[in-house]
Amino acid sequence: MDTNNDITPNSSTEDKIKEAARRVFIRKGYAATRTRDIADESGFNLSLINYYFRSKEKLFDIIIKEHFQSFIQSVMVIVNNRDTSIQQKIQLIINNYIDMLTKNPDLPLFVLKEINSDPDKFMAMIGFDKVNGGGTYLAQQWAEMAAHRKAPPVKPIHFLMNTASLIIFPFIAGPVIRNKTGIDKEQYNNLMEERRKLIPYWVSLMLNDSYEGLNN
Amino acid sequence: MDTNNDITPNSSTEDKIKEAARRVFIRKGYAATRTRDIADESGFNLSLINYYFRSKEKLFDIIIKEHFQSFIQSVMVIVNNRDTSIQQKIQLIINNYIDMLTKNPDLPLFVLKEINSDPDKFMAMIGFDKVNGGGTYLAQQWAEMAAHRKAPPVKPIHFLMNTASLIIFPFIAGPVIRNKTGIDKEQYNNLMEERRKLIPYWVSLMLNDSYEGLNN
DNA sequence: GTCTATAGACTGATAGAC
DNA sequence: GTCTATCAGTCTATAGAC
Secondary structure, three states: OOOOOOOOOOOOHHHHHHHHHHHHHHHHOOOOOOHHHHHHHHOOOHHHHHHHHOOHHHHHHHHHHHHHHHHHHHHHHHHOOOOOOHHHHHHHHHHHHHHHHHHOOOHHHHHHHHHHHOHHHHHHHOOHHHOOHHHOHHHHHHHHHHHOOOOOOOOHHHHHHHHHHHHHHHHHOHHHHHHHHOOOHHHHHHHHHHHHHHHHHHHHHHOOHHHHHHOO | OOOOOOOOOOOOHHHHHHHHHHHHHHHHOOOOOOHHHHHHHHOOOHHHHHHHHOOHHHHHHHHHHHHHHHHHHHHHHHHOOOOOOHHHHHHHHHHHHHHHHHHOOOHHHHHHHHHHHOHHHHHHHOOHHHOOHHHOHHHHHHHHHHHOOOOOOOOHHHHHHHHHHHHHHHHHOHHHHHHHHOOOHHHHHHHHHHHHHHHHHHHHHHHOHHHHHHOO
16 A cells, blocks of 8 residues: 655656645645645646546545555455454554554544545545445454353444544544644654554453443 | 524524534534535625624634633633542543533534644634643642552553543544444434443543553 | 625636647 | 646625615
């Protein structure tokens, strides 16, 4: 998956415009992005955007598809691996996300914003509508784990929400937290690195049988 | 704090425009909001927006100030209360947030989006720049708790991130999760209600001395 | 106070020169 | 392929009738 922000020096004009468009779209969102911003970012003339891609919307569509499909697929490979435990899968998914989000910190806010403005359209665009979490091998492992406990662990939906929250939200809230604490981007990334090991620990706490005592 | 979406029937034109503007701004963000949208939402003519508020930007400024200041103050009252424990404060803050976010599910994404586009400006606008978390009574209680432990609990910054993540992120991700699971808005709100008691339990797990064993 | 009409700037997209 | 010039539509804001 190519989600880094490097400029490939020998790429074609078409690719350079795509790279520039990807950066601007993700930073500002579809609505707030002007085709002139993309032209400036690419270093080429405004009219070339329409020459290569016909319209702003088609350019957006192409870029987003390319950007997400390989990432979604890499997660699907992890959750369907028959040789790893639930705990190992969780660690791998967390690593996968933290790698990707460290490279693309603007991505979660962008995705949530676009999904908010038209859920069905955007999820179909990135191919997330075809993902069926319940049909994964991870889901099967979870069901087996739940069956072998006296007390049920936390509801899957809450567990999923919590794991996603702990991974993704700190990236979204980065600007707020850095603004309040005064820590710089590098120090903040170090905090995110610490979380690679901390999040698996925190989520494992939620799966403990001691959960039983809570149902009051 | 008036953050509900009720239309007050006997309010003036000025107030009706403010109410309409608040709804539209929060739903779509500043950049994507057109003054025509506000005019339509209010039922009045486009030109009255400028008659009463001079410009889109000044109207935005007024509304956002009013919307947040009372909420921030209500949280400050909780964190500076000398008669409640850390645990009680956490529960009260969680209740405060879940109440507010259930009424205004679009708010977190709106805030994060605006902060992302200009952190200093927006945080000053809502008065959050003057908030000093380290000077609160809660911070003092935390320091005392940490001093009485052999092993330090989780770093305050991670604890803060995690608590905020578990509260706020599920509201942001609501559209995605509802889209994937097919559950409706009311069922989703029920899940959020469950979290009132679950989040304090989960965050308490992170404060346990068993945390000691993690530092490998 | 509330409306219609329109100015002036900006947007996405295209025609045509080279 | 890449550029300049410009169109047609939309945006915020204002002037002026009532």
